[in-house]
Amino acid sequence: MHPLLRSLGGLFESNKPLAGENKRFGAIEVDSNMPIFRHPRASLETRLGGAVVAYEFKRGQRRTIGFSVGPDGLVVHAPKWVALHEVELALQTKSAWIIRKLGETRARGQRLADQQIDWCDGVTLPFLGETLTVRLQTDPVPGAGAQALTVGASGPVLRLALAPAASPDHIRDAVQAWLLPEARRVFVERLDHFAPQLQVQWRTLALSNAKTRWGSARIDGTIRLNWRLVHFSLPVIDYVVAHELSHLRVMDHSPRFWDTVRSVVPNYADLRRQLKGDTAPRWA
Numbered sequence: 001m002h003p004l005l006r007s008l009g010g011l012f013e014s015n016k017p018l019a020g021e022n023k024r025f026g027a028i029e030v031d032s033n034m035p036i037f038r039h040p041r042a043s044l045e046t047r048l049g050g051a052v053v054a055y056e057f058k059r060g061q062r063r064t065i066g067f068s069v070g071p072d073g074l075v076v077h078a079p080k081w082v083a084l085h086e087v088e089l090a091l092q093t094k095s096a097w098i099i100r101k102l103g104e105t106r107a108r109g110q111r112l113a114d115q116q117i118d119w120c121d122g123v124t125l126p127f128l129g130e131t132l133t134v135r136l137q138t139d140p141v142p143g144a145g146a147q148a149l150t151v152g153a154s155g156p157v158l159r160l161a162l163a164p165a166a167s168p169d170h171i172r173d174a175v176q177a178w179l180l181p182e183a184r185r186v187f188v189e190r191l192d193h194f195a196p197q198l199q200v201q202w203r204t205l206a207l208s209n210a211k212t213r214w215g216s217a218r219i220d221g222t223i224r225l226n227w228r229l230v231h232f233s234l235p236v237i238d239y240v241v242a243h244e245l246s247h248l249r250v251m252d253h254s255p256r257f258w259d260t261v262r263s264v265v266p267n268y269a270d271l272r273r274q275l276k277g278d279t280a281p282r283w284a
């Protein structure tokens with residue numbers, strides 16, 4: 001067996017969690033500054049590019065060795081007949097890609113944790129490229145009832161007719177109840193702006209709450225947009241809207257599709273990277 005590779009559950013046994021994390025992973029000496037990426041269901045471990053990687057290992061009916069990196073870490077899939085030293089060789093060959101993806105995934109997870117909203121009086125959240133402040137007041141908002149948007153010296157302020165001691169769930173629900181129609185209003189405005197330019201006609205708008213998908217389009221003219229897009233700037237929203245409307249002309253992601261998007265949003269590539277790189281607040 002390769003000196004940097006150790007099986008903790010046997011070659012064909014089901015995967016089992018590693019023992020408690022120590023300064024030493026099996027035969028691998030771990031420096032105090034060495035990054036450690038540990039899958040909760042790890043059954044094998046190795047050292048890749050100055051980092052220790054404990055990964056979930058799965059054998060199955062497949063022809064090649066495959067790697068996938070998700071929130072839990074690295075998962076390696078291998079054919080039943082492949083020897084472990086071949087798996088190690090493949091890991092070393094792809095080490096730069098694996099470490100980069102593990103680092104990106106960890107950083108994104110940290111950003112998600114940092115974006116957790118603490119629902120209370122004075123909480124702030126991004127809204128159309130600005131910082132929206134939520135304020136609670138016992139009396140109804142004059143002329144607006146339970147909700148009103150005002151513009152203060154530091155940006156927009158959403159005033160809610162709620163007691164200062166309102167529960168986090170109550171505050172969250174009240175903010176969402178205000179944001180949903182705002183999202184629909186903005187989306188309809190941008191759909192009506194881009195549809196004539198693309199010479200398409202959208203028929204129905206549905207708001208989505210998907211965790212990983214920002215929009216979708218159907219050939220019948222139905223557009224679904226994630227309401228949480230209101231946390232991004234208007235140019236980013238425009239990119240998503242133009243993307244989905246372009247699917248009414250080209251239902252794939254061929255070069256012709258991207259040319260269609262570019263015709264109305266020339267800098268779509270920059271906005272696409274921004275959408276992937278930025279993190280919307282976590283609604284929990």
